[in-house]
Amino acid sequence: MSGVWYLAWRYMGWHRWKASILIAAVTLVLYLPLGLQLVVEQTARDMNARADLSPLVLGARGSPLELVLNALYFSAEQPPTFGYGVVAELRDSTLVDPIPLYIRYHSQDVPIVGTTLDYFGFRGLQLAQGRQLTTLGEAVLGARAATALGVQVGDFVVSSPESVFDIAGVYPLKMPVVGILAMAYSPDDEAIFVDLKTAWIIEGIGHGHQELTRAEAASAVLKTEADRIVANASLVQYNEITADNIDSFHFHGDNSDLPLTAILPAPRSDKARVLVQGRYQAHESLQLLQPRAVIDQLLDTVFAVQRYVLVAMGLVTLATAAVVLLVFLLSWRARRPEQDTLHRLGGSKTAILSLMLAEVVIVLIVSATLAAVLVALTHWFGGPLLQAVVL
Amino acid sequence: MIELCDLEFRYDQSSFALQIEHLRLEEKEHVALIGPSGCGKTTLLNILAGVVLPDAGSVHVASASVAKLSDARRREFRIRKLGLIFQNFELLDYLNVRDNILLPLRVGRGLVVTAALRQRAETLAERLDIADKLSRHPAQLSQGERQRVAVSRALLLQPSVILADEPTGNLDPANKFVVLDLLLDYARESGATLLTVTHDRELLDRFDRIVDFNALNRWRSA
Numbered sequence: 078m079s080g081v082w083y084l085a086w087r088y089m090g091w092h093r094w095k096a097s098i099l100i101a102a103v104t105l106v107l108y109l110p111l112g113l114q115l116v117v118e119q120t121a122r123d124m125n126a127r128a129d130l131s132p133l134v135l136g137a138r139g140s141p142l143e144l145v146l147n148a149l150y151f152s153a154e155q156p157p158t159f160g161y162g163v164v165a166e167l168r169d170s171t172l173v174d175p176i177p178l179y180i181r182y183h184s185q186d187v188p189i190v191g192t193t194l195d196y197f198g199f200r201g202l203q204l205a206q207g208r209q210l211t212t213l214g215e216a217v218l219g220a221r222a223a224t225a226l227g228v229q230v231g232d233f234v235v236s237s238p239e240s241v242f243d244i245a246g247v248y249p250l251k252m253p254v255v256g257i258l259a260m261a262y263s264p265d266d267e268a269i270f271v272d273l274k275t276a277w278i279i280e281g282i283g284h285g286h287q288e289l290t291r292a293e294a295a296s297a298v299l300k301t302e303a304d305r306i307v308a309n310a311s312l313v314q315y316n317e318i319t320a321d322n323i324d325s326f327h328f329h330g331d332n333s334d335l336p337l338t339a340i341l342p343a344p345r346s347d348k349a350r351v352l353v354q355g356r357y358q359a360h361e362s363l364q365l366l367q368p369r370a371v372i373d374q375l376l377d378t379v380f381a382v383q384r385y386v387l388v389a390m391g392l393v394t395l396a397t398a399a400v401v402l403l404v405f406l407l408s409w410r411a412r413r414p415e416q417d418t419l420h421r422l423g424g425s426k427t428a429i430l431s432l433m434l435a436e437v438v439i440v441l442i443v444s445a446t447l448a449a450v451l452v453a454l455t456h457w458f459g460g461p462l463l464q465a466v467v468l
Numbered sequence: 469m470i471e472l473c474d475l476e477f478r479y480d481q482s483s484f485a486l487q488i489e490h491l492r493l494e495e496k497e498h499v500a501l502i503g504p505s506g507c508g509k510t511t512l513l514n515i516l517a518g519v520v521l522p523d524a525g526s527v528h529v530a531s532a533s534v535a536k537l538s539d540a541r542r543r544e545f546r547i548r549k550l551g552l553i554f555q556n557f558e559l560l561d562y563l564n565v566r567d568n569i570l571l572p573l574r575v576g577r578g579l580v581v582t583a584a585l586r587q588r589a590e591t592l593a594e595r596l597d598i599a600d601k602l603s604r605h606p607a608q609l610s611q612g613e614r615q616r617v618a619v620s621r622a623l624l625l626q627p628s629v630i631l632a633d634e635p636t637g638n639l640d641p642a643n644k645f646v647v648l649d650l651l652l653d654y655a656r657e658s659g660a661t662l663l664t665v666t667h668d669r670e671l672l673d674r675f676d677r678i679v680d681f682n683a684l685n686r687w688r689s690a
Contacts, residue, residue: 080576091605422576428577
């Protein structure tokens, strides 16, 4: 290593805390705008890709954004529900193949998606392990969901109770994992899929319990009327669907009233898509949306905010550059005796200036390298890294 | 050999001046320069080393007319021909002892740290009894050890002239004789000329000659 570079390196090694703080500040200033840009671009690309693969979404009237985010990205926001009877209406129209969705519950923080087997074909999801849903109460997991929950085929997942204080409310349902999907690099990787009826059972709309006509359930009978038996609170309700109790599960009321949060109508042709859009254009209680249009609107807002953030970061960059410059100028003045020594020993003014500049260059090179590594990591691992850095 | 003729020097915005009609140190001569603080002894050493230039007069050191050399040649002359020892040691706190001894090679143009020079630095350190402290930093050394590092640095490139500015000023009685003897031993062995600024009258009988700066500087004496 040549003279001034060696001395600069030694100086920074000796004042390692000062150097580390400078490098950290410059690294962040370089990385944050690039990282933010990268994450926003990646997110926009992913969201658009998902939206492009979902030509239409039907749901109850309300926030279009809430509906699209829930139906496509399984977000926690819950759009208003509507009756299952709409599925039959759509099917009867022969314009689209409707895929019903009921997305309301979670297992820990993983969303539980109640749907039909058509969904897997619609999204092109493949099984990596196990088999598809065949009976009530089973679950198939996305690849990342299985990793996050630490479960494999043969293990169980349990739906999270909505409120532990509501003793009459939704009880957790224990569901065997029968399959794990191959990685699809989409929100489907982070979801638990169950049959639509299983989702309704989680809600408590469908349930299974002891047979009240049997002798062992006598203590649970409140009163017997001509055509029905009324149970009291001691009636045992099943929180796991097994081969022994599956026959006891049933739904009360009309199937067409059972709730859905969305329907993904897959149009059979372009003409069918236009026709079905026209049919629901002025519907009183339902809205039929093109997800790409809703996502574009959302991204326009995100990009507008991003521009403000980048301007703010530009100002922070200027402020940081000014502080770094001040640090070097103060350091330059404080090191006057050292410069005099070097001069008296035979160092030229150029060599002494080069020594100081070498320190600046080392800070910039190390910072730029670290920022490049962070950008690469962001590119590979996406948004969570930036969130970890920023938040 | 050192020779000054009709030397004049004045700092900007200061009443202080140097006016020296003639001073000559023969080759291999060991001279002590004495005088009160602030009388200009350090300034004279800086002129001899080419750190500052005189306003008038000639300065010859080791066969070179210092004032007439170009800036680059003067720096090269300073590194290759002179051994400079400063009163406050002037070691860099972020370098260890080995790197402080090799420092002139890091700042001099066209100089590189060779294995031979590393070996010489270690030999000097051994001779000055600081060989076991080569990896330490100045803050971890005693005053005497620091001055020995400064002496090693001055002798690294085997100078023909040694200019020492109160090399024993910050040392305890035991160490000041050790350091001075090291300088005198080197000068005798290598045939170098030694000019030492000192206030310490106990050391004067070890020099060949004593020059009183008050008598030398006509401006001061006037």
